[in-house]
Amino acid sequence: MEEQKKKLKLFIMDDSDIFRAGLVEILKQEELEEEDRAFDLCGCGEHSDEAEELCMAAAPDVLLVHASTRETDKHLQIAGRVKKRAEGTRILAIAEFSDFDYLLKIVASGCDGYVHSSIPGRSLTKILRNLGNDVCIFDRMVIEKLLLLEDERRSAGRMDFSPRERRIAEMLAEGKNNAVIGKELKLSAGTVKNLISDLLKRHHFKSRAQLVSVLLSL
Numbered sequence: 001m002e003e004q005k006k007k008l009k010l011f012i013m014d015d016s017d018i019f020r021a022g023l024v025e026i027l028k029q030e031e032l033e034e035e036d037r038a039f040d041l042c043g044c045g046e047h048s049d050e051a052e053e054l055c056m057a058a059a060p061d062v063l064l065v066h067a068s069t070r071e072t073d074k075h076l077q078i079a080g081r082v083k084k085r086a087e088g089t090r091i092l093a094i095a096e097f098s099d100f101d102y103l104l105k106i107v108a109s110g111c112d113g114y115v116h117s118s119i120p121g122r123s124l125t126k127i128l129r130n131l132g133n134d135v136c137i138f139d140r141m142v143i144e145k146l147l148l149l150e151d152e153r154r155s156a157g158r159m160d161f162s163p164r165e166r167r168i169a170e171m172l173a174e175g176k177n178n179a180v181i182g183k184e185l186k187l188s189a190g191t192v193k194n195l196i197s198d199l200l201k202r203h204h205f206k207s208r209a210q211l212v213s214v215l216l217s218l
Helices: 017-034 049-058 072-085 100-108 121-132 140-157 163-173 178-185 189-202 208-217
Strands: 008-013 039-045 062-066 090-095 113-116
Touching: 008 017, 008 049, 008 072, 008 121, 017 039, 017 121, 039 049, 049 072, 062 072, 062 121, 072 090, 072 100, 090 100, 090 121, 100 113, 113 121, 163 178, 163 189, 163 208, 178 189, 189 208
Parallel strands: 008 039, 008 062, 062 090, 090 113
Antiparallel strands: none
């Protein structure tokens, strides 16, 4: 007699009733199409202390956390606490943003994986199964951004930036325009523009934002 596969216990945490219900339906539909009920939904709840305790009591194999842009810190703090308290629970963060700083927060919180909210239902099902099998999953976009940042930092380490160039980057990060920067440095706005253009060209930066992020990371 063939041994029956163990269903993964899944807990979903999100502040939107509609999102939670929709996600449950997506997972159910994918299971019906594959004729394989892989998940046992052991609970749902908002990001709250109460839901955290319900999650701990249910002891899920996988906790799916929807990290919204408005309250990302709160959502990831709860995920981090669950991770510390529940040894066997794997955590997958699903988010609609791709800002690198937010992605780093997801990694730092202890989540075992991240996917973008645009992920197809079938792909999400496969990822949840892999998480239940003790595999870490991070969206390809996250890995690409990490590699890109590492390349930029390595490249920047070989660059020679003057104190004035660093100061210009700091002022750009503060949202100051060419005229304001020029006034503070006793330069014309045109000279500041030329200095920034030269920096972009000399170090192959694609934008001012990239210039700022690299200089200020050193």
